[in-house]
Amino acid sequence: MAFAAFSPSASKQKSSSPVKSGKIVLVLLLPGLLYLGMFFMVPLVSLIITSLETPDPSGAFGVYQYALDFSAYQRVVVDYFPQILRSFGYAFLATLLAVLIAYPLAYFVGVRLRTRPLVQKLTLTLVVAPFFISFLLRTIAWKQILSDNSPTLEFLRSLHLLGPQQYFLGTPFAVVWGLTYNFIPFMVLPLYSSLERLDLRLLEAAGDLYASPSAVFRRVTLPLTMPGVISGTLLTFIPITGDYVNASRDFLGASDTSMIGNMVQADFLQNSDYPAASAMSAVLMAVILILVTVYVRRTGTEELL
Amino acid sequence: MKEFVPAGADLELRGIRKEFPGFTAIENLDLQIPAGEFVALLGPSGCGKTTTLRIIAGLEEPTRGQVLIGGKDVTFTKPHERPVNTVFQSYALFPHMTILENVAFGLRRRKMANPLQLAREALDMVELGYAAERRPQQLSGGQQQRVALARALVNRPSLLLLDEPLGALDLKLRRQMQIELKAIQMEVGLTFLHVTHDQEEAMDMADIVAVMNKGRIEQLGAPEALYERPKTAFVSTFLGQSNLFVGDVVESSANSLSISVAGSKISVPKNRAEKHDGTIAIGVRPEKAEFHRTQPAASAELNILGPGEIVDIRFTGVSNQYLINIPNVGNITVFAQNIGISPVIELGEQVWVSFKVEHAFGLVDLPAGNEA
Amino acid sequence: MNRYRLSRFILPIYAVIALVYLLIPIVYTIVFSFNNSAGRTNTIWQGFTLDKWLNACQRPGICEAVGNSLLIGGVSTLIATALGTAIAYALVRYQFKARSLVSLSLFLPMATPEVVMGAGLASLFFNLGAGYGYMTIILAHVMFCLSFVVVTVKARVQTLDPVLEEAGRDLYASPSMVFWKITFPLLLPGIVSAALLAFALSFDDFIITYFNAGPVNTFPLFIYISAAKGVPAEANVIASAVFILAILIVIGTQVGSNLRQKRLFAIK
Secondary structure, rough: OOHHHHHHOOOOOOOOOEEOOOOHHHHHHHHHHHHHHHHHHHHHHHHHHOOOOOOOOOOOOOOOOOOOOHHHHHHHHOOOHHHHHHHHHHHHHHHHHHHHHHHHHHHHEEEEHHHHHHHOOOHHHHHHHHHOOHHHHHHHHHHHOOOOHHHHHHHHOOOOOOOOOOOOOOHHHHHHHHHHHHHHHHHHHHHHHHHHHOOOOHHHHHHHHHOEEEEEEEEHHHHHHHHHHHHHHHHHHHHHHHHOOOOOOOOOHHHHOOHHHHHHHHHHHOOHHHHHHHHHHHHHHHHHHHHHHHHHHHHHHOOOO | OOOOOOOOOEEEEEEEEEEEEEEEEEEEEEEEEEOEEEEEEEOOOOOOHHHHHHHHOOOOOOEEEEEEEOEEEOOOOOHOOOEEHHHHHHHOOOOOOOOOHHHHHHHHHOOOOHHHHHHHHHHHHOOOHHHHHOOOOOOOOHHHHHHHHHHHHOOOOEEEEOOOOOOOOOHHHHHHHHHHHHHHHHHHHOOOEEEOOOOOHHHHHHHEEEEEEEEEOEEEOOOOHHHHHHHHHHHHHHHOOOOOEEEEEEEOOOEEEEEEEEEEEEEEEEHHHHOOOOEEEEOHHHHHEEEOEEEOOOOEEEEEEEEEEEEEEEOOOOEEEEEEOOOOEEEEEEEEEEEOOOOOOOOOOOEEEEEHHHOOOOOOOOOOOOOO | HHHHHHHHHHHHHHHHHHHHHHHHHHHHHHHHOOOOOOOOOOOOOOOOOOHHHOOHOOOOOOOHHHHHHHHHHEEEHHHHHHHHHHHHHHHHOOOOOHHHHHHHHHHHHHHHHHHHHHHHHHHHHHHOOOOOOHHHHHHHHHHEEEEEOOOOHHHOOOOOOHHHHHHHHHHHOOHHHHHHHHHHHHHHHHHHHHHHHHHHHHHHOOOHHHOOOOOOOOOHHHHHHHHOOOOOHHHHHHHHHHHHHHHHHHHHHHHHHHHHHHHHHOOO
């Protein structure tokens, strides 16, 4: 549903309900599904198994044995509690900001620009343009624009909006700023998809029935575009919690802004503490599954894709 | 032009049944269409006529029954192997090909020689030769319909199926296309099966009309035969309008039988009655009935009902339609042709209704709500 | 009346501001690709030059990394597009029992953090004894691109009226002919769209690649490793070139199809 907005003639949907049935379905579905099974499901299982491993008796670094050792989970939840809290906090803020920024933008493009389809498509392209440039480089761009002695900060200081000792980089503010920016495309597209399909005659009808513009928004537009909001939230909130680039010291963060992702990366690639890294990943995965299950229970799976 | 396509083949459906999960679209269908005829399959939406067409085309498989074309059993033959072509309701022209390529499509698949030349001839036949290089989106509805027709006809199918192809056209264009279609069919001598819910269209174009309802064919025959002598309650009210009277048979002579309705006797000739005993329904078309200000003299050839009251008068240009309520009988509709001397009558006046016995028809079933 | 008029402008003004905000880093990156920077640091403006654009490959390692990214992107795109198109078609056209499960399984990779997928795949490959390298990167990339391909192609399939395929069968085309002559040409814009998206995702992927690359260097990896010491301007050059190319392709197809539509409807 998200990236469908980008496909040509995405709005010209005909109601084609599934008609055929037959053995050819298997030929079409199996290769892709088996692939997903092998390279998505199995790794998750592998993570769970790894998370339960115990250090090898030989004491060798990075060597583990199969076991049912839940100590990794205990360690992770206790030791990394600050990171966990921080990650969900940053993710919550970033997602909220992303919705607030993306919604009016998507509304403008999806509703106001409907009368000019070419302008609409071009503007949408501009909106998702950040997506086409390396995400590392755009984070570095912010790092430089917001660096301690950059013209930007000098400008803000000259306006007395910022004290001479204050700075952005390495603060939670910078990390959230970066996270919000990087994930806006993932929020805009589902919102756009929803808004583009919004039947404007419903808004007219509401106006005809004495609703003020803000009432129209609250009672008609927002509820009808809620699927887009939720879809966008699902596609941004959890991936943000697992991000580590923005929060890393080389980019926008500092050692005291580290998130879950930084810990997983450090544990997996530097400390070789595979059980810890896997346990943390498993916990994250569990949170996703809970959120998605709640969503699916309420709305079903047809709108997911 | 007459050598362009060979003569058509005849079609037979035996005991066709089609079930979908949750409902049965076709109960038990038998149909026989002789070659070279223009047949209309007429019925309301949801009666199963499109499903029947799809089964004949091979796009659906029947749950039970057989499809025979030209005597050959094609029930399980794939659509691309049947000598049948369809003109779809939405035309289904391929948007990514020119008109010419659209028409040539079937010829190419069958590896015919000179596909483009044959396609051009077909387009000329429907007077669209000049548009050969255009795309379907550039044509109007009527033009697209003609391309769809050419695309089907160029393949010389034994049987041409038309699925409400005129539905999307405005009235004037529709009338024009009806005339053209009929002319083409007569010229090339193919078997046409035309599905429609428009009874005027069916009666106008077809040699044979099959009226379908709830997955069954209720009656089949020439348009006039169906109109003048409907055999079921559905046909009598779907094809035109009817006044229906229900009663037990009280008299039966050599040539006619009668029922009693609210004290009056209504007779029908035996050779126009489907059922001869028990409770039957007798009907008459509104244009065959008259009303009188004074009670008409009794006669063996006349059915007389009344007195009743005029409760509604409608002017529809061609005729005046009167609704007369007779106590214990119900409402009777009478059409009086507008020939300039319209009967001067007002709402509420008392009148008698009469119609000739020879115009009455007896149904095989009873109208809904009258089952004993 | 005036107040009403003014408030109509709030949204467009906001949109412009938001767009500027979105485009700042892009402009910054492109501008600094022209920076006459010495060595590896590219943080202070030192003058305009075309040097870096003309000699981008002189920076050691960068063109090799880009080459790897292109190769990996190409292969991953091919595989993901083929698998994803098949699934998308099946999802729209066919009736089958495990629909919900399939939709869910396709959605989850899009909602899963890259860290989890990266670590999971790395541990899988480790347990299988497979060495990290091109193969593992490609296998990983196909995995996360698959869902996006399915979503994009699915939208296109939904615009395809099934009656066109039925007309094909009615006109003597066998099932495979129907696919190649009717279905495929009409789906092509969606498939191309999906392929471009998959390529973009693969080319730009960092986190999952980082966990599974082994000795292979891709362009995003090059940038990440450089980030500690300083990202050279040549990297900006490459990224800008890719960006401009991508935007041109997308805008080009949009303008192109718009012109084609106009031409079609001009003649009636």
